[in-house]
Amino acid sequence: MIPTSTPLRLGVVVGALGLLAVPVVGQADAWARTSGTAVPQVTQDRLTPATATAGASTTAALTLHAASCFTAKTVGVGVRDAAGNNLDFPGNLGNQQICPSGLSLTTGARSFPAGAYQIFGFFQDQAGAWHNLTTQTLTVSAAGTPTSTPAPAPTPAPSPSPSTPPATGGSPVAGKTLTWSDEFNGPLDATKWNDSTTTAYKYGTHNPDDNKLDWLDPSDVSVANGVATFTAQPSSHTLENGKQAWTTGLLTTEGTQQGFKVKTGDYAEARVQMPSAPGAWPALWTWANGGSEIDSFEYHPDNPNLLELTNHVNPAHDYLTDATDVKPGQWVTIGTYYGANSVDWYVNGVKVYSDNTGVGANWSANLILNLSISAGQYHPGPSGSAPITFAADYVRVYR
Numbered sequence: 001m002i003p004t005s006t007p008l009r010l011g012v013v014v015g016a017l018g019l020l021a022v023p024v025v026g027q028a029d030a031w032a033r034t035s036g037t038a039v040p041q042v043t044q045d046r047l048t049p050a051t052a053t054a055g056a057s058t059t060a061a062l063t064l065h066a067a068s069c070f071t072a073k074t075v076g077v078g079v080r081d082a083a084g085n086n087l088d089f090p091g092n093l094g095n096q097q098i099c100p101s102g103l104s105l106t107t108g109a110r111s112f113p114a115g116a117y118q119i120f121g122f123f124q125d126q127a128g129a130w131h132n133l134t135t136q137t138l139t140v141s142a143a144g145t146p147t148s149t150p151a152p153a154p155t156p157a158p159s160p161s162p163s164t165p166p167a168t169g170g171s172p173v174a175g176k177t178l179t180w181s182d183e184f185n186g187p188l189d190a191t192k193w194n195d196s197t198t199t200a201y202k203y204g205t206h207n208p209d210d211n212k213l214d215w216l217d218p219s220d221v222s223v224a225n226g227v228a229t230f231t232a233q234p235s236s237h238t239l240e241n242g243k244q245a246w247t248t249g250l251l252t253t254e255g256t257q258q259g260f261k262v263k264t265g266d267y268a269e270a271r272v273q274m275p276s277a278p279g280a281w282p283a284l285w286t287w288a289n290g291g292s293e294i295d296s297f298e299y300h301p302d303n304p305n306l307l308e309l310t311n312h313v314n315p316a317h318d319y320l321t322d323a324t325d326v327k328p329g330q331w332v333t334i335g336t337y338y339g340a341n342s343v344d345w346y347v348n349g350v351k352v353y354s355d356n357t358g359v360g361a362n363w364s365a366n367l368i369l370n371l372s373i374s375a376g377q378y379h380p381g382p383s384g385s386a387p388i389t390f391a392a393d394y395v396r397v398y399r
Contacts, residue, residue, distance in 0.1 A: 041067040042098060044121045044133035045331075046225070047077070052140045057109040060089045061225040062121045064133065065273075065329050069099040069386065072123040077107050079138060080118045087112065098123065100276035100329035101389040104225045114142040172349045173267045173337050176398035180260050183394045186223035191257040195221050198252045200287040200368060208239040212281070213246045213373040213381065215239075221249035226393065230282070230371035233387040243375060246382070250370035254287070262286060262338060262397055263364035268296065269335030269346065270369060271393035276301050276328030279382035281372035282390040284334065286365035294343060294359065296336040300379040304328050309345045309353055313363060316355035322347060331393065338363065369395060 046063040060077040076092035091108030117140065121133040170178075182192055195218040201207035205216040215237045222229050232248035239245050253260045262268050270284045284296040293312040300306075305326050310317040325332050325348050335346040341358040344351055371390040374381050382388065 039125050039129075039131065040070055040098075042123065042131065042133065045102065047119065047121055047134075047136055049119075050136065050138060052112060052138065054114040054140050054142050055111050056143075057111055059109045060107045060119065062105045062107075063102055063225060063227065064098065064121055064123075065100055065102040066098040067100065067329075069097055071095060071097050071126065073126055073128070074122075074124040075103065075105055076122055077105070078120050078122045078132065079112070082116060087117070097386070099389070102229075102273055102329070102391055104227055104229065104391075106224055112138075112140045114140050116140075171267045171269075171398035172335065172346050172351070173344075173398065176267050179266075179397055179399040181394060181396040182228075183226065184223050184228040184392065185226055188221065188223045188228070188251075192253065192260065193251040194253070194255040195249065195251055198250060198254060198287065198368060199290070200252075200293075203240075206237070206239060206245060208241045208243065208375070211375045211377045213239070213243060213279075213375050214248050214250070214370075215245035216250050217247035218249075220247050221251060228369075228392045230390045230392075231387050232280075232371055232373050232389075234382075234385050246373040246388075248371050248373055250368065252287070252366055252368045252370075254366035254368075260397075261288065261364045261366055263399075264338055264340050264359055264361055265399065267335060267337045267398045268367065268396070269333055270296070270395045271331060271333045273331045273391040273393075274299055274301070274304075274326065274328050275371070275388060275390045276304075277382065277386070277388040278302065278380045279374050279376075280388050280390060281374045281379070283368070283370060283372065284336075284395075285368050287368055288365035292363060292365035294336060294338060294365070296345070297334045299326075300374065301328055302380050307334070307347070311343045311355050311357055311359070313359045314355075314357035316343070316357045318345070318353040318355070320345070320347070320352050322352070367395065367397075 042064055044064045048061045052058040062077050074092050074094055075096050077089045079087045081087055089107035089110055093105055117138040118135045119138040120135040124130050197204040202209055206214055215235055220231045230249035232246045235245050235247040237245035280301055283298045286292055286294045295310040298308040305321050305323040307320045307326055309320055333348050337344040339358050340361045342354045342356045343358055345353045
């Protein structure tokens with residue numbers, strides 16, 4: 001952030017104080033008109049901390065997304081004390097693209113005296129205008145004093161921005177206990193995940209025969225702020241069919257120290273944020289011994305409200321359309337019960353499809369969570385060279 005003595009920043013501070021009850025979309029629209037710049041609606045999805053201890057080094061974590069992609073000059077986390085002084089976290093990001101798929105930031109550390117503060121995400125557009133997002137309360141307690149949870153801020157009026165549904169608590173299938181999980185609290189756990197190769201791909205790192213531009217690169221999976229982010233981007237690799245590959249991220253339990261497999265009777269789920277860019281092809285699926293594939297979901301942004309749910313073991317499938325829970329930029333929990341006689345699919349804890357064919361009594365397979373890039377045969381390929389991202393909050397298996 002720029003210093004408090006800068007007139008432009010002071011003007012935004014005063015405006016923000018008078019707009020705490022206004023939805024974020026209203027704030028963003030007002031500032032866009034003031035600056036004369038077309039700034040998409042920006043939504044603050046997650047901001048921490050809510051509490052801290054006086055004198056202790058504290059960092060902030062911010063996740064936000066935009067209705068459409070644009071580049072911000074600066075993205076950061078602001079803090080204001082009771083007197084209106086800016087005491088922002090260090091470590092802003094510069095020239096960052098904010099897209100519907102989201103952007104996450106972990107700031108540098110700083111400490112605060114005991115007291116009550118306002119904390120908020122902010123960004124600066126290319127015209128130089130500052131945009132403050134939703135304000136929350138940060139309570140800093142004296143050392144040795146228990147920190148209480150502050151009362152929640154007033155809920156803003158509804159806006160057309162995607163909502164972020166809460167994570168489901170436990171399995172919707174009765175009698176199941178959590179047996180394996182990754183909450184992506186970082187760093188990536190190499191005992192659980194292999195991010196380099198999979199036997200589901202013909203050449204280990206790529207599989208052009210499946211209408212994919214993928215070329216696996218471990219650096220395209222990153223973990224921060226409790227979220228795993230998969231990033232795809234054009235690469236210098238050329239596929240066997242002559243097409244230019246995109247490096248992208250994949251996580252599988254195959255070939256790991258734990259060697260975990262789901263099996264008949266398990267319920268697996270992931271909480272994910274759907275991408276919006278053409279060519280994106282995220283999925284949660286299973287694979288073992290050249291098959292054993294159950295697709296918990298496949299998603300393509302050209303059908304923005306549709307999930308493809310498929311049993312390849314005992315063939316069955318469904319195209320689920322859900323305009324409420326399934327849309328670009330929105331978090332959604334998708335789960336699958338691998339029953340011997342029926343595979344059942346769940347969205348946000350509600351059963352949406354039963355195939356009545358199942359996987360049989362002795363089925364087992366590795367889990368795969370990944371972002372593929374379509375080569376354009378069945379769904380549009382990428383429309384440009386901008387990176388494409390997909391995010392996951394967790395993967396859990398109940399047995």
